Amino acid sequence: MSTQPPSSPPRAPATPPLSSRTVRGYALGSVATGAFGTVPGLLLLPYLTDRLGIAAGLAGVIVFLPKAWDVVLNPIAGRISDHTVSPTGPRRPFLLRGGVGLAVGFALLFAGPSAPRGVASAWVVVAFLACATAYAFFQVPYVAMPAEMTSDYRERTRLMTWRVAILALAILVSGASAPAIRDAVGAAQGYRVMGLVVACLILVGVLGAWRGTAPAPVTAVRPSAGGLAAQLRIVAGARDFRLLLGTFVLQALATGAMLAGVDYVARHVLGKASASTLLFVCFVGPALLVTPLWQRVGAARGKRWGYAASSVLLAAGAIALVPARSLPVVAVYLALAVVGVGYAGAQMFPLAMLPDVAAVDAVRSGQNRIGVFTGVWTAGETLGLALGPGLYALVLALGGYVSSTDSSAAQPDSAVTAIGLGFSLVPAVLVGLSLLLLARYRLDESAVRAAIVELPTRNEEG
Template sequence: MARTLDPAARRGYGLGSVATGAFGTVPGLLLLPYLTDRLGVAAGLAGVIVLLPKAWDVLMNPVAGGVSDRSTSPAGRRRPFLLRAGLTLAVLFVLLFSGPTSPRGIAAGWVVVLFLACATAYAFFQVPYVAMPAELTDDYAERTRLMSWRVAILALAILVSGGLSPMIRNQLGPDWGYRGVGIFVGVLIATGTLGAWWGTRRAPVDSYGTAGTSLREQLRVVAAARDFRILLTGFVIQALATGAMLAGVDYVSRELLGGSGMSTVLFVCFVGPALLVTPLWQRYAASRDKRTGFVVASVLLGGGALSTLGALHLADALVPVTLAAAGVGYAGCQMFPLSMLADAAAVDALRTGHNRVGVYTGVWTAGETLGLAFGPFVYAAVLGVGGYVSSTTGDVTQPASALTAIGWGFTVVPAVLVALSLIVVTRYGLDEDEVRRAREVAT
């Protein structure tokens, strides 16, 4: 019989999203402006600086997954990693925005080194955390319920971290603004870490046997899993789109809407709907199917992004409305793929008797991280093509070409990427019947 979870375990697991949401959001939102408009780094180079440490996770995340797969800790296969890596990440994030601001080379080097260290710690938190749903329950629908808790809390964490961070920066001024952001986000990461570690302490866990074989062989098997490969490809493309939109929020607010204070408004409009619509997406999955829900959510995300371009030209007041429509889609584009990932990893474990859940999630989070990292890189490249002028004060009149680049990078580029992801996602074929058959054969 499929196992459901106690509501306390669902909430406890969901609290880990406070850490993942804060770290996944704030660097994508403010690190690029910090480099271009506080440290005076050219937009193209700033994009590379943001990208390189994240690209490191492409190598590190599968390693973290393999290490956690082989863990034999009495406290659980995954949970000890949450505590150690999460608290380390919290400290490193505080240091990230606390470095020197001159000379420019040393300041940029500080960011590279600290962001690389943050990315490494995050890999050993995120990968075990994302692996847990496949082992916490063997029920197809329960995984969706678990993900609905995670996505709802994730949306709140993104809303709080992404909404308040620009306000903290603006209120504390140029000298202490970004340092204040580092401290604020560090506290959020530590809170989420402790919440997930403590909240899942009594949750039962399926081991699915041992990891078996070398990491290289496991990666080969995972790469050959058709449905997982399709799902991952679509999700990474969408992460790239989301990363570009997040990177553009501060620029659109300052240069197109008349003030950096609009950053919080735009961010709330994009992320806030998830708090309301995630339960509705869960009901949709129960009545239809996860893949169908993912497709519908993707259409809303891409359509909302493209509509925002028209809103920027027609009336500023329409921009929050179109972003809210994109935000409804964004909520589904987070919940459905994560639930489908747990299905794919668990089915492989049931069929083979080898626990590769950590490797699956390591590859997944590596792809997600790379997509989110390339988002600001692509946006920075668009700014560079448009002739964006960097400075140490942010008080520069931008040419018309740069203003066009700011708008198109925020709207057209994400919409095109989401459209490409839809071509891939529609080929996914793992459904509830197949998951049930795998469980019945294994038992």
């Protein structure tokens, strides 16, 4: 009777590949996450400072507070979805309910009064809080699904490749069209029309993901025992998860700051408000081309190596933007395209690594803590993306940025300098710090294969 050599890690039996319908259907959920993750980060701060006339520091707080609520809510949403029993699958009901609520909330976000400022500010806070709540109950179950859909290390990379490709397309379409719609309609009604259009886009992604994942298999694991606090302590004790999460949060903070700066850089550094669309295309567009290439890099060199390489490109492109005020416009666009190439891999690889961490824990413990893992993960991502515009607003405030109600206020030289540095040097430093954490991550393919054994799966009829 032959035995496997001790030096070779045990290999889990092969699992059937996911159907094309399931992979593409799951990826459609990124239309919703991409649109909501992008447009508020891109336009909500300018809406507050240059449409409602709210001071930059206060505007940063308004943007941050509803997102901070998600940091508390996301682990709770994950815990609830872990214990949900549904004939359509434990996560899918949340896709529909949370997603529809998100679309409605987003339509209301930019539809409030423009005066008086106190009422306008309160409207934004309440509407954004509603959006954040609905988003938590959509995003957390959505991110949890890959760890339950397949136990195959490389199949998860395939799943995330499609997701990130659709995510990049959604970010590109929503991020490029949102300021264009605003500018075409005019500031008075442009934000309202833009909010309604993006809400419809979110709804398309929600319904596509809900229908497309109906035939997805679901791994059968026992619901987790103990309370939420106990589960959070267990998750916090997972070393590789902490390192991966810390890396991703720092990079979310960096990209959140860059997104918040696009509109300001276009108007005050390049001198053309219309340049915001092209800047955004340069930032996100490369992902449509290079995501499949990053998948090949991951297959050849491993996910961690690919994540590190893409992060280095992200930081290098940001550093090249430091002298943006004195660079030719074409050079600014090219440097931002380098950022975009790195950004594509820095999105795909951690999303493909997270299910590995969560699934290994589920196999070792026999308990379903995947929702808690993803709840903490999305809480961290939300915190980073929320702090990014807040950090950028702080840089603007330190630079003496002058808020107005018609975007026409002249800015001092210190404010223009702050606009450029918040868009370049600050993100580059944050990405550099994240690489220190990633260097300590150890859960590569051999480690995953050594830990995972085939789990029973059951197909959920939806």
